[in-house]
Amino acid sequence: MTSARLVYADETGQIYDHPYLEMAGSSGGGWQRVDESYLIPLPPGSELFLLPNRLPVGYDRSERQFLKLKEDPNNPKQMVQAVAAFMAPAHTQILTAAYQSEENVPVLPLFSYTAVGWKGGQFLAAGLRIDPLPRQDIDQFDLDKLETRAKEALAHQRHNRLIQHLGTCALSYGCPAAKNYFLGRWEAPLPTSPQCNADCLGCISLQDDSQVCASQERITFVPTPEEIAEVAVDHLRRADEPIVSFGQGCEGEPLLQGKTLTAAIDLIRRQTGRGTINLNTNGSMPYTVAQLRDSGLDAIRVSLNSAREDYYHKYYKPRGYSFADVEGSLRAMKTGGGFVSINLLTLPGVTDEEEEVETIIRLIDETGIDLIQMRNINIDPEWYLKGIGYRSRGRRLGVLEMIERIRNAHPQVKFGYFNPCLNPG
Numbered sequence: 301m302t303s304a305r306l307v308y309a310d311e312t313g314q315i316y317d318h319p320y321l322e323m324a325g326s327s328g329g330g331w332q333r334v335d336e337s338y339l340i341p342l343p344p345g346s347e348l349f350l351l352p353n354r355l356p357v358g359y360d361r362s363e364r365q366f367l368k369l370k371e372d373p374n375n376p377k378q379m380v381q382a383v384a385a386f387m388a389p390a391h392t393q394i395l396t397a398a399y400q401s402e403e404n405v406p407v408l409p410l411f412s413y414t415a416v417g418w419k420g421g422q423f424l425a426a427g428l429r430i431d432p433l434p435r436q437d438i439d440q441f442d443l444d445k446l447e448t449r450a451k452e453a454l455a456h457q458r459h460n461r462l463i464q465h466l467g468t469c470a471l472s473y474g475c476p477a478a479k480n481y482f483l484g485r486w487e488a489p490l491p492t493s494p495q496c497n498a499d500c501l502g503c504i505s506l507q508d509d510s511q512v513c514a515s516q517e518r519i520t521f522v523p524t525p526e527e528i529a530e531v532a533v534d535h536l537r538r539a540d541e542p543i544v545s546f547g548q549g550c551e552g553e554p555l556l557q558g559k560t561l562t563a564a565i566d567l568i569r570r571q572t573g574r575g576t577i578n579l580n581t582n583g584s585m586p587y588t589v590a591q592l593r594d595s596g597l598d599a600i601r602v603s604l605n606s607a608r609e610d611y612y613h614k615y616y617k618p619r620g621y622s623f624a625d626v627e628g629s630l631r632a633m634k635t636g637g638g639f640v641s642i643n644l645l646t647l648p649g650v651t652d653e654e655e656e657v658e659t660i661i662r663l664i665d666e667t668g669i670d671l672i673q674m675r676n677i678n679i680d681p682e683w684y685l686k687g688i689g690y691r692s693r694g695r696r697l698g699v700l701e702m703i704e705r706i707r708n709a710h711p712q713v714k715f716g717y718f719n720p721c722l723n724p725g
């Protein structure tokens with residue numbers, strides 16, 4: 301077990317390491333000790349969050365028990381609060397932060413809350429780098445260059461509403477994909493849909509639950525195929541390892557704009573065969589997926605919080621489609637010869653439960669998934685577990701053993717975080 305120490309914050313927000321309590325983590329709502337092999341230096345670009353009204357929990361080796369820290373050891377009588385890490389992109393959490401919430405606490409905002417400790421003069425997080433690609437690493441972004449490039453594009457292409465929208469995404473919301481578009485590299489976003497046919501608990505673009513707020517505005521218009529193609533063709537022709545992706549955090553479900561996407565893909569592929577056209581989606585409409593594949597769509601990424609239907613339905617609250625349709629979309633793309641990823645919204649304790657892992661392995665058997673993108677689910681863990689009606693169902697493998705188990709069952713399946721560029725030519 302680790303000798304990393306618990307970190308906590310005082311009521312002013314100052315963060316300290318505890319004189320002797322060991323850091324702890326949480327899995328599926330249960331506290332656990334942290335194995336040294338789970339820890340990495342907190343990645344650059346990560347943030348530390350204070351968790352108000354939540355008591356930090358550490359492990360007392362001498363008492364051999366978990367302890368809730370009720371007051372600041374440096375300043376007794378002063379209240380304390382728990383601390384968690386929001387890890388930088390391309391990193392997957394192995395344990396979430398361990399804490400004891402007070403009664404009726406406000407729900408935490410839509411971020412992930414990874415266990416963090418202190419050792420050897422640095423913060424350590426319970427996670428792993430799941431994708432080596434530096435696409436969203438903080439040291440890759442020259443913000444002055446970005447601002448110059450974005451403002452030039454916005455001035456020259458006033459007629460294109462999509463480019464104006466991406467300007468806000470890059471310069472106001474700090475969207476890494478929109479930034480990479482203006483910097484002329486890697487994956488560029490093509491948001492198209494104001495509507496959605498699901499009502500996810502953790503939707504980041506539209507929240508009707510008053511307890512949490514959406515972290516970004518949803519697009520309010522459907523760009524024309526010409527506006528989409530202008531963004532895409534320019535990017536596919538000149539960018540390094542170019543990908544253009546429908547289905548972004550600032551929109552609803554792109555499959556609902558099937559006709560526009562088909563026309564746009566046709567326009568794009570008439571002008572360039574370079575790069576990859578990808579669709580991030582909830583996978584709700586297999587027939588439309590097959591049509592898009594026929595019109596030239598190269599890859600698809602379907603988001604899942606779980607491969608277990610009951611947890612899927614409780615999270616996505618699908619309107620007019622079912623989990624069978626999602627499986628149908630994966631199959632339609634694969635049988636059409638396309639590249640298939642799932643965007644596995646990961647929460648330690650749920651995602652690595654043996655029953656979940658066996659269900660994911662079966663889903664790969666039946667649909668031919670090529671890549672599992674492991675994204676930390678951005679949601680208050682306690683609120684999420686309650687929202688999906690989570691009940692522990694059997695052994696938890698741990699995130700590292702989960703990956704191993706799937707690799708052993710399907711050696712061809714890759715793990716990562718980013719959509720691949722299939723044809724960088």
Ligand code: SF4
Pocket residue numbers: 496497498499500502503504505506551552553582
């Ligand atoms: S599928 Fe996407 S846009 Fe639709 S509700 Fe879920 S997170 Fe929001």
